[in-house]
Amino acid sequence: MRADARKNYDHLLDVARVVVAEQGADASLRDVARRAGVGLGTLYRHFPTREALLEALLRTSFDELTSQASALEAASPPREALRSWLRDCVAFTTAYRGVTELMVAAIEDPGSALHSSCVALRAAGTRLLVRAQADGTARTELDGTDLFALVAALAWLSDQPALAPRADHLFDVVARAVLTS
Amino acid sequence: MRADARKNYDHLLDVARVVVAEQGADASLRDVARRAGVGLGTLYRHFPTREALLEALLRTSFDELTSQASALEAASPPREALRSWLRDCVAFTTAYRGVTELMVAAIEDPGSALHSSCVALRAAGTRLLVRAQADGTARTELDGTDLFALVAALAWLSDQPALAPRADHLFDVVARAVLTS
DNA sequence: ACCTGAACACCGTTCAAGT
């Protein structure tokens, strides 16, 4: 990548971080380009789709969550590892409003730029789930996709201003449905 | 209301039903007016906001759910009444894609045209919940708003094409967290 | 290679002008 292109790419990403934090996953791309002081075509050249931009924005966090799963697997008992990883997932997904919806769509669309990150996330969760199930501390009628769905639903709840205050409480309620007491 | 106005009103509602079923709650209002063969201003005259249009579209179903709650309260044991009402709620909210989000926002916004319907719905759910709690068949750490939130989350899950196939299964999982076994 | 911005086809919302 040419030096000027690299500079634009990085700057666009910085600006996008701010704008997406403000407006959510359906933020105006025009606004991103404008605030970055860059032509609209430049944004599209670097990020051909909205997913591509969000993927670049989220990749680091995704990777952290995946490796966090491994760390917890090594360090904590199965039940606690699963529970605290679910918490982390919900918290992360809440960072940018509306991202959950895109993640859910991406997990079934191999063409999406977010696809592989989401699949990796689900795989990490599945490992923790299976481990807890073998331990007898997670219910056996759930699989990794169910877990992904429940995290998504909780993240969605946290995104709703009217319900955000009960998000923690509802996490406990749903966690009880996943884990055995 | 003048006869011609009435005719436009009814026809707009019929067309909106189709378009919202197709495109979801964020359907193009322009498209509704166009397909109804009516000026855009006419739509705005009859339905000053998107919520007003959706409220008119959903009022009947809302009322049915509320009276269904009373019927179940009279006819079924507390636990079964609550459970099957929750099912009905999720099924209804899934009729139009994206309606859940608006309902959740409306419940805290007295200015929304959907506000009173949502409050009535929550009240109906609360009655069934309290009854089951008194019966010892529903967990006591939940209140009506929690119930509303869980229904909304399940309805949201059903709206996601990638997760819809597990919606029934996940309903069971969440229901287990609400009811005592 | 890369960037720019005009062009196109869409929105939601308002409001002057018509009947």
Added chain:
DNA sequence: ACCTGAACACCGTTCAAGT
């Protein structure tokens, strides 16, 4: 009273023209 559609300020996306 009621209806119409142009007008305005926004989108996302593409692509010819420039450097």
